[in-house]
Amino acid sequence: MASSPTSRVTRSPWEGVHGTAMDSDRHYARHWHATYGFGLMQQGAQRSASGRGQVDAQAGDVITTNPGEVHDGRPLGGPARRWRMVYLSPAAMLRVSGTGDDFAVTQPVIADAPLRAGLLQLFARLDAWEQGRMQALGCEEALVRVCGELVERYGSRAVPREVGGDLARVRERLADQLQNPPTLDELAAMVGASKYQLLRRFEKACGLPPHAWLQQQRAERARGLIRRGLPLAEAAAECGFSDQSHMTRVFARLYGFTPGAWRAAGLQ
Numbered sequence: 290m291a292s293s294p295t296s297r298v299t300r301s302p303w304e305g306v307h308g309t310a311m312d313s314d315r316h317y318a319r320h321w322h323a324t325y326g327f328g329l330m331q332q333g334a335q336r337s338a339s340g341r342g343q344v345d346a347q348a349g350d351v352i353t354t355n356p357g358e359v360h361d362g363r364p365l366g367g368p369a370r371r372w373r374m375v376y377l378s379p380a381a382m383l384r385v386s387g388t389g390d391d392f393a394v395t396q397p398v399i400a401d402a403p404l405r406a407g408l409l410q411l412f413a414r415l416d417a418w419e420q421g422r423m424q425a426l427g428c429e430e431a432l433v434r435v436c437g438e439l440v441e442r443y444g445s446r447a448v449p450r451e452v453g454g455d456l457a458r459v460r461e462r463l464a465d466q467l468q469n470p471p472t473l474d475e476l477a478a479m480v481g482a483s484k485y486q487l488l489r490r491f492e493k494a495c496g497l498p499p500h501a502w503l504q505q506q507r508a509e510r511a512r513g514l515i516r517r518g519l520p521l522a523e524a525a526a527e528c529g530f531s532d533q534s535h536m537t538r539v540f541a542r543l544y545g546f547t548p549g550a551w552r553a554a555g556l557q
Contacts, residue, residue, distance in 0.1 A: 302425035305381035333370030359496030467529035
């Protein structure tokens with residue numbers, strides 16, 4: 290395997306669906322996606338903390354994440370690992386499989402040979418589509434089959450993370466002030482607690498401490514702006530990063546690819 294991270298953002302024929310192909314020794318910080326994610330550990334192994342506990346994934350395992358689920362990842366038993374993912378927005382998941390907002394995949398790591406075969410077919414067809422050798426219909430059939438198997442065998446209603454009251458207002462204020470975030474003193478005053486108590490309560494409710502949550506929100510907001518065509522430097526400034534290099538470092542730490550790679554994918 291490569292001793293330095295390599296990554297590729299892959300396109301799809303549909304709005305709200307993209308993929309990644311990763312070969313990396315990187316230790317990923319805790320983060321979340323606004324999408325469903327499922328894919329295949331192709332080589333090596335990974336250990337990660339997820340919203341469903343610490344898990345180990347071996348080559349051949351299917352790996353999944355739900356929207357908003359905080360997770361991380363690092364190599365296990367070797368210097369690196371290789372994996373591939375498909376990500377669907379909740380709206381795209383609804384179009385494909387008819388699930389609602391309360392749908393969740395119940396297992397972060399799945400050993401399932403038919404599901405693995407379906408993912409391999411999906412990846413092969415998406416690659417062929419990008420190369421002009423496959424029509425969208427063939428890709429859609431493979432995507433629907435994989436999503437249907439996940440829903441049928443590993444789906445459940447999500448148990449929502451309760452973030453209400455004062456903490457909800459704290460989170461909303463952070464999201465509204467990406468360029469000039471409030472201080473811990475201001476946030477603590479909003480909940481009538483000490484700064485330490487705020488940190489503990491916020492991390493328990495949201496999965497990340499306030500600054501890490503803010504960085505994640507900035508990155509997610511920037512991904513949307515870049516996808517809509519905003520230049521990288523302008524997206525960085527709009528989302529509160531100190532400069533474009535700062536945004537690039539955060540993208541690489543959280544997602545494993547750069548804002549430039551995200552832009553080059555030309556996603557819908």
